[in-house]
Amino acid sequence: MTETMSTRTWGARRPRRRRTTTGAAVTAAAVATAAVLLTGCGDGDADKASVPEGWGTLETGSLSVGYPKSEGYAEQPSAERAKANAAVALKEEDGIRTGMVSVQLDFATGVRDAAGAAAAAGAGIGLNSTRKATDDVRLAGPEDAGEAREARRIDYDFTSDGQEDTPNRGTPMTGVLVAGVDSKGVPFVVRLNAVKDAVDADDLDAFVGSITVK
Structure with missing residues (x-):
């Protein structure tokens, strides 16, 4: 499905993308979010991810993730969302879905690790897509979550x-x-998913950095 986001950036509180370098100063919130991606939020202090100011949070049984509520996103009621989705936040403009954050749980069978989950999820991206990068990331979460914090x-x-x-x-x-x-x-x-150029690399990093596994 091709859901998108309006043309904007999400403010100053954004993490740096791991694959870029810059000398510009960033806020403490941005540094904290970048730490999620680079180090898993530090040594044993990773129970909860950093969610940028003005964002809301989608909560599910497996994880929580941030979404840019201050930019017009709203959580979709359970009665309205597709059964495949455990949680959704949408932005709609003039009747068009210009942004979507979604969480799916138990979406594939025979999956035992992040590599398998990513392979199954990646297969659903679509034939009209171009994969740009694949990276291993360590998400925030309790220490006893173990390998659940390892994602792709x-x-x-x-x-x-x-x-x-x-x-x-x-x-x-x-x-x-x-x-x-x-x-x-x-x-x-x-x-x-977003309209191209509506979000930049830092915005996507902030999104990934807002995930906490349970």
């Missing part, structure tokens, strides 16, 4: 198909997904 991130570009109130067919899009297996052995995938 996939960044990709694709084009909208114009279906289900999404932007016009052919609209350039970008997305990121994070897949893994929680402490109970349940596979999960978290996604953010």
Whole structure:
């Protein structure tokens, strides 16, 4: 499905992307979020991820993740969202879904680790997509979560198909997904899809850095 986000950035409180370097100063919140990606939020102090100021949080049985509430995103009621989704936050403008954050749990069978979860999730990106990068990430979570904190991130570009109130067919899009297996052995995938150039690398890092596994 090709859900997207409006053209904007999410403010100053953003982490640095791991694959870029810059001399610019960042806020304490941005540094904390970057630490989630680089070091798993430090040595034993990783129970809860940093969620940027103005964001809301989607809570599920396996994890929590932030979404940019201050930019018009709203959690979708359970009665309205697709059965495959455990939680969703949408931004709608003039009847078009311009942004979507989603969480799916137990979305694949025979999956035992992050690599398997990412392979299953990646297969669903679509034929009209281009995978840009795949990285291992360590998420925030309690120490006893063990390997549940190990996840895999996939960044990709694709084009909208114009279906289900999404932007016009052919609209350039970008997305990121994070897949893994929680402490109970349940596979999960978290996604953010956006109109290309609506979000930058730091915004996507902030999203990934807001995930806490349970």
